[in-house]
Amino acid sequence: MAMLKTILGNLLRPPRTRDPADMPEVPPVYRGALAHDAARCTACGTCAFVCAPKAITFTQEPGVSVSWHFFIGQCSFCGLCAQNCPTRAISLQADAPGATNSAAGDGLRLESVIRLQPCTRCGAAHVPLPDATIEALWGVEEAERGYCPECRRRAASEKLRAAFVPAEEAHHDR
Amino acid sequence: MNLIERVIAISRRRSPWICRLNAGSCNGCDIEITPLLSPRYDAEQLGVELHGTPKHADIVLISGTLTLRSREAILDIYAQVPNPKAVVALGSCPASGNVFAGSPLVLSESLDSVVPVDVWVPGCPPRPQAILDGIARAAKLLEDGATKSQLESRRGRLS
Amino acid sequence: MNAVWSSLGSYLLAFAVWPGLLLAAPLGWLELWFMRKLVARLQGRQGPPFFQPFFDFMKLLGKETVIPRGVNRGIFLALPVVSVAAVTAALAIVPLPGNPAPSLPGDVVLLLYLMEVPILCEVLAGYVSRSIYGQVAAMREALLSLAYNLPFLVAIIAMAQEAGSFQMSTLQAAPYGLVHLLAAVTFLLALPARMKLNPFSIANAEHEIVADSHIEYSGPPLALFKLSHAVELVLLTELFAVVFIPATPWPLVNLLVYLAAGVAVLGGVTLLATATARLRLTQAFRFYWVWGGLASAVTLAATLVR
Numbered sequence: 001m002a003m004l005k006t007i008l009g010n011l012l013r014p015p016r017t018r019d020p021a022d023m024p025e026v027p028p029v030y031r032g033a034l035a036h037d038a039a040r041c042t043a044c045g046t047c048a049f050v051c052a053p054k055a056i057t058f059t060q061e062p063g064v065s066v067s068w069h070f071f072i073g074q075c076s077f078c079g080l081c082a083q084n085c086p087t088r089a090i091s092l093q094a095d096a097p098g099a100t101n102s103a104a105g106d107g108l109r110l111e112s113v114i115r116l117q118p119c120t121r122c123g124a125a126h127v128p129l130p131d132a133t134i135e136a137l138w139g140v141e142e143a144e145r146g147y148c149p150e151c152r153r154r155a156a157s158e159k160l161r162a163a164f165v166p167a168e169e170a171h172h173d174r
Numbered sequence: 175m176n177l178i179e180r181v182i183a184i185s186r187r188r189s190p191w192i193c194r195l196n197a198g199s200c201n202g203c204d205i206e207i208t209p210l211l212s213p214r215y216d217a218e219q220l221g222v223e224l225h226g227t228p229k230h231a232d233i234v235l236i237s238g239t240l241t242l243r244s245r246e247a248i249l250d251i252y253a254q255v256p257n258p259k260a261v262v263a264l265g266s267c268p269a270s271g272n273v274f275a276g277s278p279l280v281l282s283e284s285l286d287s288v289v290p291v292d293v294w295v296p297g298c299p300p301r302p303q304a305i306l307d308g309i310a311r312a313a314k315l316l317e318d319g320a321t322k323s324q325l326e327s328r329r330g331r332l333s
Numbered sequence: 334m335n336a337v338w339s340s341l342g343s344y345l346l347a348f349a350v351w352p353g354l355l356l357a358a359p360l361g362w363l364e365l366w367f368m369r370k371l372v373a374r375l376q377g378r379q380g381p382p383f384f385q386p387f388f389d390f391m392k393l394l395g396k397e398t399v400i401p402r403g404v405n406r407g408i409f410l411a412l413p414v415v416s417v418a419a420v421t422a423a424l425a426i427v428p429l430p431g432n433p434a435p436s437l438p439g440d441v442v443l444l445l446y447l448m449e450v451p452i453l454c455e456v457l458a459g460y461v462s463r464s465i466y467g468q469v470a471a472m473r474e475a476l477l478s479l480a481y482n483l484p485f486l487v488a489i490i491a492m493a494q495e496a497g498s499f500q501m502s503t504l505q506a507a508p509y510g511l512v513h514l515l516a517a518v519t520f521l522l523a524l525p526a527r528m529k530l531n532p533f534s535i536a537n538a539e540h541e542i543v544a545d546s547h548i549e550y551s552g553p554p555l556a557l558f559k560l561s562h563a564v565e566l567v568l569l570t571e572l573f574a575v576v577f578i579p580a581t582p583w584p585l586v587n588l589l590v591y592l593a594a595g596v597a598v599l600g601g602v603t604l605l606a607t608a609t610a611r612l613r614l615t616q617a618f619r620f621y622w623v624w625g626g627l628a629s630a631v632t633l634a635a636t637l638v639r
Contacts, residue, residue, distance in 0.1 A: 007375040007604070007608055010374065010377040011374055015216075016378070017213055017216040018214055018215070020303070020306055024303070026301070033296075053270070053271075053272045055270075071269075072296045073266050073270045074266055074269065074275070075296075075298065097304070098296075098304060099305075100293070101294075101311060181391050182395035185389075185395065186392050188392075189385065189388040213377040213378045216379045218373060218378065219378075219382070221388060223389075225544065226544050229548065229550065229551040230551060257396070258397075
């Protein structure tokens, strides 16, 4: 009898079915497709390291660029990469990836190219760090912005040395 | 194309019967098929019917990692589906093996190397609306005669 | 000679056009759509579009037929044709308004026989397919038909006893009485199982045995089985209407009343199917032999009392 009441009640109400074009919103915390911001990526490789199904890989073209590759067909949408990314370059979009007619190879693969930049001091190609990272790690000296890691280390050690050793002695040493 | 052929082509889009094939899935994708039949998503509004036997199906939904033992079963069941047919791969596992790739018991390759796949639905698991969208795409391919098995048979007839 | 040809022509017309295949098939699809839509609406769903059964049929016509290895090809392909032909021939006997075929003495017996043929076809289809699921479905169907045919046959035979004739037109015109009411109840008891609906959808229990006894069928033969089921729906509902609903002198009004009664019966049966779960074979058997048997006994007793 309770069943009869339920189903007759359904008959009186409009159907709860949504049209295929008008499907329910994805919840804001939904872990959907990955988005990669090449400007913030430092190519540190943490995401590729923590990815359990190995959906993220890096390739490099020496002296020109580093590429971040992501294969949706291998992702389990766990979100570890976004959680561990030190510069928040990876984010999980709230929209679900759609169905594709293409083969597993294309359409399901994402590539993001990080262009290398020449060092402003020695000219060596390197992955540029985002400004916020440089500020946090190396201070805010404008001249050192475009340094490669090697030159940055050298500049930092020179600064360190300058802090301990008086200027004339240093000059003398050299 | 005469009228009857046209009507049959439209009917293929309007009445896609699906058959579920679990190739070694964690059941996540299979569970997401259940809401398709529920009041909110109601696949029947597109004419979809879930059938247990491949003989009645037009579209095979394959979910799960391809294991060494499921390969034969997939081939067997795919061969039982009467032409014209379409294959929809659900989730990440058929595309690559997902987290199971590299296991000695798992075929670490795409489902495409076993049976011709027409539509890939990404997600782990895909949302019900994505599965519905995948079925609708496959049904459209059936209408256009553009599924891989249809193209293959047409090529066979020509040569 | 001329009379023979004209009566043969009227039978052919009744078989092919009305109430036969040409008009019964769309009517069957309409009833099928009505049932599916009603089930969907009762479950709070949108349900299939209006032309869904037609699309299903046309799609199946355009599909390949897979014949399992080791199966007798002739029987496998003949069964759906026999099933459709028998159901349509049975419908051609039912004296619906506008039926050109004359009613013969004893056609009730023919009708009852023809109505058993699709069930036989289903049982054979299950066994001939060599599928273990198909065989289980065939066994269930065969056993269940022993159960529901008791009230079903008694309802019709009691009406024949009441009318004093085994002729459909006499049955239709029989004066109303208590027997009509009792026989109608007995008939309705058997109807859900005849239509293979819940709670008696034991032979086509897709959750237990994958599909019904047409499990190995595909393409046009499956389409014919589906068509046979659709026409059978029309046959059962219209048989109920013709035998148990009072006729008016106006054929057009009769037709509308019969169709409305058929849809109403279908609605009631669908409501029952949606509200209940599947019984086991033993439970269904017990139901039909205890309650169906009781109803049959009361109905037959009522015909004798008069």
